[in-house]
Amino acid sequence: MIFSKKFVNEYIDIKDKNIKELAEEMTRVGNEYDEVGPLVNATKLVIGEVVECSLHPESDHLHITKINVGNEILDIVCGAPNMRNGIKVIVALPGAILPGGTIKESTIRGAKSNGMCCSLAELGLDKKFLTEKDINGIHELPLDAPVGEDVIKYLELDDEIINFELTSNRSDLLSVLGLAYEVGAIYNLKVKEPTSNYKEVEDNFKDNMTLSVETEASQVFLLGNATDVKITQSPSFIKNKLIASGIRPINNVVDISNYVMLETGQPLHFYDADKVGNCLKVRVSKEGETLITLDNQERILTNDDIVICNKEKIIGLAGVMGGLDTEVTEDTKNILIESAQFDKTLVRRTSKRILRSEASSRFEKGIDVKRTYLAMERSKCLLEKYASAKISKDTIIYDKSDKEEKTVEITLNKINSVLGMNLTLNIVEDVFDRLGFASEVKNETFHVNIPSRRLDINIEEDLIEEVGRIYGVENVEAHLPVVPSTPGYIDKYLRDIKIRLSSLGLNEVISYSLVSENNINKIPSDKETIKVKEPLIEEKSILRQSLIPSLMEIYDYNKARNNKNVSIFEIGETFYKENDKYIQKDKLGILMSGLYINGVNNMIETDFYYIKGIIENLLNYLGYSKRYDFEILDTIKILHPYQSAQIIVNGQNIGFLGRIHPNIYKENVYICELDLTKLKEIKVGAIKHKEISKYPSIKKDLSFIFDKEVLSKDIIKDIKNCSSKILNSVNVYDEYKLNGTRSLTFTLTFLDEKETLTEEVVMKDFNKVIDTITTKYNAKLKNM
Amino acid sequence: MKKKLEDLLNFAVSEIENVETENDMNLIKSKYLGKNSEFTNIMKEMSGLSIEEKKEIGLLTNEFRTSFTECFEKKLNEIKTEALNKRLENERIDISLPGKGIKTGSLHPLTHIRMVLEDLFVSMGYDVVEGPQVETDDYCFEKLNIPKDHPARDMQDTFYITEEMLLRSQTSSVQVRTMLANKEKTPIKMICPGKVYRKDDDDATHSHQFMQMEGLVVDKNISLADLKGTLLKLARALLGENTNIRFRPSYFGFTEPSYEVDVTCFKCGGKGCPLCKNIGWIEILGSGMVHPNVLKMCGYDPKIYTGFAFGVGIERLAMFKYGITDLRNFYTNDVRFLDNFSRKDVK
Missing domain, CATH: 3.30.930.10 (Bira Bifunctional Protein; Domain 2)
Structure with missing residues (x-):
């Protein structure tokens, strides 16, 4: 809503208020603004008279002119086609600041030019307010315009505006009157409501017109009649207020409907009475019905739109836009005036589907019934005055609205306890008085009469808000709630994993949950995907089930920017649908490529075992040491078939890791994904100290040469199985490949918790291990 | 006898001053205190002297041994320190080369x-x-x-x-x-x-x-x-x-x-x-x-x-x-x- 100072000043005296301070005051009470300042942002513009005009010898379109600006005669070069001797024009003096720049004395093709003649467009008025002529040529002022005077004042464009971004509950502020009441509450000023005086003509309008309202969706419908209107231009005070409010002036009749809408907040519709006929009906549309609206567009209706019909057809989309067929035109003689209430929800739906208009934005927030009547009266008054209309005495009234006065009761104590303040009865009374709310106090309880324009005030809390905002919420002293305070509960599971992984050299990333079909297909899943109904773009239409495709996109992004060393992880939610339930799981994704370890002569690229090491490190950290395993995996298409593995914790599959298939990335890129929701369900015991053995351990190394594929973990398992319990641990110590054979060196640690081991006892186990492994795997023992 | 010991000490001290290696130090030690050294000979000669003379010469020989050892140890220490310093110098590294290890990760x-x-x-x-x-x-x-x-x-x-x-x-x-x-x-x-x-x-x-x-x-x-x-x-x-x-x-x-x-x-x-x-x-x-x-x-x-x-x-x-x-x-x-x-x- 645009606040025009001149417009608001009609109802409340704010002439001496600084517009910027006013805007700040309005912000303080809850009405934010976007812009504030003069309507026309231009200086040093005066009325000039062209006293000489000749063609520039060096140009085919420029004129050399002498222009009288009162105290001097200026030489000005002007290129406008309509420049000629004798006309009065807008002159920007040297030093004038226009939206397009500053005017300087200059020389144009050898001719001196000390200023500029302006078009209306050059003053910075929005193009929608201007005609072709206003844009292309300089503006011609009336011949009686006083030379040397300030043009903006003369054109009555010396207004100041504030563009407010209002909250959706304050429907009352979508009217100039409402703004006046709000300003009145701030400055403690009284509002003078507009009056409506006009001569009523006795005619048979009521007898010749039938109105039927066939839907609950219109509770109030008023129909007035004006005859013999003279369509012409509006007086400048109307035009300029419309322009200041952002509405394009059209003709006196249309402008009056807009003027009254701005004034009262009640949108009106004027029909050409002769095109409507003698019957008007309000009903809800049927699916598939059509209407051509004022903007010459065919609109297809649903069974949820409120429409206005005459005998034959639909002639208006209630609350949104009128129909083309019954539009007021240059030839209109007689007018039907509609001032009505329409269901805000239905109007909202219709306008959301079809078109947001000045009218619909008001209807969908609700309108005070008193304004419905006021708007009818005001339009009649203005039509008589500015369109020479004869006003029918009768108004056809359909009114089923609830007329009960709204009273809200509230105690002083309640106000103070919610605001945390100590206001007195007098202070609160004063606030209600400023707001124009009549109130009575009995036993510290206020009985507050809510004016009908304040549709937003219904309960105690609404009044508390009013007191808070008008008295000033800045006066509330801040303190912390006195609630018995013990530290709150927080589950740091995911946070601890993040900290661990970042300590292991990985960068945490966060990516989008909504992804593309293509993204989903990279890691196929047998679970049902969840799609949003009307996505913004297809790339963000499906909820992801895996983090890996997003990590690959981040890798691509970095690679394209020459960031080749990428070690990243994300912990994020993934989604699917199962048995009509929406399932959300936390997953951990890791992607690593390029250098992982730095140092001179020691630059080491990530490989399978580094990412595996990170997973092992994490699983150990989480308490799963000795409870996890890695198994061969060859079912994920985007992975290298021989460099990928499934991650098993406590016998359950919780994720996978591997190198991305060389078909996708030629370079080595490793990924891993863990289902953290599943992992977290696998319970872990608390840390418990285990006594360290007093007896020394004995370490023995063993190397075998294998000539077939073996998994080290299988050999370790066999070593353990064939040994007695003095074998404390087995680790792979070295791997070496040569000529198709592979040698593996194991370190066996022997330990007895109860006594010192002898070489003899150890050798018994040791030899058994050698026998078992060489026999089972056809392996050779390598001499150490 | 007294003069003899004093001269001997002066010789030894000036010789020690010029030694550069640990090895040469060992040679000097055996030269002045070894089996065939003049000092050992003096000690041997003492057996034929009277108790009074023994007492006097005994004091002088002890003085010689203490002074020699003091001077010898001081020099030996110097030589050892110098040798160690040389070795350490050869182990000099470029401390400005970057450290080794994984890069620092980050939280978002x-x-x-x-x-x-x-x-x-x-x-x-x-x-x-x-x-x-x-x-x-x-x-x-x-x-x-x-x-x-x-x-x-x-x-x-x-x-x-x-x-x-x-x-x-x-x-x-x-x-x-x-x-x-x-x-x-x-x-x-x-x-x-x-x-x-x-x-x-x-x-x-x-x-x-x-x-x-x-x-x-x-x-x-x-x-x-x-x-x-x-x-x-x-x-x-x-x-x-x-x-x-x-x-x-x-x-x-x-x-x-x-x-x-x-x-x-x-x-x-x-x-x-x-x-x-x-x-x-x-x-x-x-x-x-x-x-x-x-x-x-x-x-x-x-x-x-x-x-x-x-x-x-x-x-x-x-x-x-x-x-x-x-x-x-x-x-x-x-x-x-x-x-x-x-x-x-x-x-």
């Missing part, structure tokens, strides 16, 4: 901010609660006093999955869940951080997905003053102790009264600059007193209980705190951007 800036907020509120007794991102219309809007077709829904254009299911556009749904789940209707102090989604085109200041943190306190006698105190604490914890806040009345369906909260511009300290559009304040929060309808729908009697709620966008806070001008940085994840956050921050 949004995680950093979230952690600061969580820790602050946990210390003040708030529970951290999370909830589903695929939410019902009922929990995300209806129970928050924003019925279907309410104009307030325009502020949050929402991704719907079905008529009833949606991607939550605010974490307030978790507040509803918490209030409903609290069967005994005991007081509540909670925050709910997490991802939310709104139908906005991604640009420098908008994102269809972002991180929000909302807070809720429900108890007897909770007032606006409590809310103000809490948010002042939040602003100062994050943006510094000189930060002030300003409440501006506003409107959100689920609170009444409602306030937008500004903080003093941390760039200009409130004097006015391009960042704050010359007003000295920057909006960072929405808040208010919980609407009685919301309390009622969630099972709390508004005649007994009051409460406050607030919500803050984590991206916005991170942008201000770290001076990030384009919100998309958080989601493109350029590793050079992420590396900025590999260190511990100062308050």
